[in-house]
Amino acid sequence: MISLRNLFLQHVAQTSETPIGLEVERAEGIYIFDHSGRGYLDLISGVSVSSIGHCNPMVVDAVRSQAEKYMHLMVYGEYIQAPQVEYAKELTNLLPSSLSQVYFVNSGSEANEGALKLAKRFTGRTELVGFVNAYHGSTHGALSMMGDEGFKNAFRPLLPDTRHLPFNDIESLNQITSRTAAVLVEPIQGEAGAIVPTHKFLVALRNKCTETGALLIFDEVQTGFGRTGSLFAFQKLGVVPDIFTIAKGMGGGMPIGAFVSSKEIMECLKSNPILGHITTFGGHPVSCAAALATLRVLVENSYIEEVDSKEILFREQLIHPLIKEIRGIGLLLAVELGDAAMVQKVIRACFDRGIILDWFLFCDTAFRIAPPLIITKEQIASVCKTILEALDEVNGQL
Template identity: 35%
Template sequence: MTYLFPNYARKPFEIVTGLGLTVTDNQGKEYLDFTSGIGVVNLGHHHPAVEQALAEQARQLWHMPNLYENHLQEEVAQALVGELGYVGFFCNSGAEANEAAIKLVRKARGKSKIVTFQHSFHGRTYGAMSATGQASIHAGFAPLVPDFHYGVYNDFDSLALVDEEVAGVMVEVIQGEGGVIVAEEAWLQALARRCQEVGALLVIDEVQTGMGRTGSLFAFQQFGIEPDIFTLAKGLGNGFPVGAMFGKGELAASFGPGSHGSTFGGNKLAMAVALAVVKTMQAPDFFPQVAQVSQQLAKGLQELRAPKLCEVRGRGLMWGLEFSDQEELLRVMAAAEAKGLLTLRAGEKVLRLLPALTITPAEVTQGLSILADVL
């Protein structure tokens, strides 16, 4: 008997405690968590600075609506974008952040046509789902929000879709749910130039790739582009629900009073947590340490060999192992879980690894050892 909709294919156990990358289920079994709650707990479970910030704010004030000034929202926005010339809007999730971006694009440009890409994932609310280029996500929910057009990722011919009738283009630097597919730098730069040529707004969905996941605060910083709009969520709150959309300052006039809002978005608890996350990542030694373990993981994954392992791809601490068939993927995931390693699936045949950015060299070695044994 369950009182819940069966929309999740749940494992037959519950994770009840966690510390760093180690989590324990309700049967007392320990696992090395290479999922980070689907790229959310980027600083690991039970992070002391994040917990302290949440506890301190909880003793002061949990919630007031966005009818009043909120100094924490200002501090988080400033910490994230500094002198980059963006202004922010805070919400509760990645889907909400992308919904806000879609609304801003259409309102700012006075057009409805938006280009996204096949195998993309932008969320499950109606606008974000319509932006998502996956038929399986759309199934059963027609009619979708109109005027979304899907190009082929990393395909130069698809740039022709971006014409003068296009209000904006939404794209991931790495397609996470689509199979950990990394954008080609030349293609992404060409896409950015095309947007500038026709006056379309470039939206980078950083919901999964942002907050240090690929080795820099934002993944787009590694590709030599500057989006008009970008979205964040997942790692921004290290497990506390929070999302954000940032747009160039000149777009502020399109989001005046009454144009968009959120009851809970940017509440005091979420902002206190987000500020602690950002400050932790701004420590001088943080990203050098991430680079060190990222290189160790990348090298180890590239050295794995198995008859049905076709390709290893990724960046930073976001990696995918593609297998020749789905049956082998499911076998590997189940065997890894049995040996105490939690992993994720992406696309149809891709094993996705998203360990916390705080992973230690010893934990990298442990995870690689389990994968090698399983393969």
């Protein structure tokens, strides 16, 4: 009989020559269990998705309950569906008044696509500005805004009239002009290796967009839902965008995304043409029910408030000769080793010890720490001890 692993390699399209290949039986809390019952502590949360842990009971109950009532009914925006309405109301109640409407989609890439279309439609302009080493997704528009040429060149031609500026460079913001429809930026650059902007840069960016009439779009796909110690990073950083995009941690493990803006800006998708953005499965009621349960778990518990102290624990305990620096905010951290081969060895050594780590797309010299927010202080201490053991092993091989 052909093994599940061989069937996976034969019939599931692959994204690399060497997939991790963990054969998953179940997942719960901060652990993923393989077919033999061995638990692996998930220190990356499925890349910032499982922020309240795997199979959170409130999310599972919400999914089950909604699936018994109704699932897909009609393309997004036509029917009044309670999970969408309740979620949009509860989310926007937690936001500045200028961010009052939610357009539901399926993923972070699609959220960014919709946000870019919205900005072009509202401003009547064509130029889109992004930043070097930015990551916004893999669909054509999102890929056009990606700031790494190595991932883009094989798929050209991409969107015209785009430009990329150096991140954290205030002087370069003068290239934003009255031709610019939107500036798309991550409030913390994720795949660049958790690069944190200066407050001065973000304020200058906000001011330049206001001055030129360009819309400021924050990509909060990876930073949202408590990962940085506030519900959204822009709230902690003190700069409010015109539009922001969300996904990943939004659905508690279910696929969902959205772009959020003002009623005035969103109105332009209703006419000239009507159906200015269309999605069949966006705002799927089961995913919205899961997202609502996730939001309530975050709001009703102290997980977000504990993020800052948990960040400190990682920084205090991960001290080793191989570690050059730790970047990031909250529980989105990059542990810089300065050597890509060494990072892969550490990831492998940690995996063998039952800890799942990952590297960054545009920074292969650092490994990612982005655990579920529910991780305890005792678990952090245990994890750090194991990572230090793995670093010692790799150091001994040098």
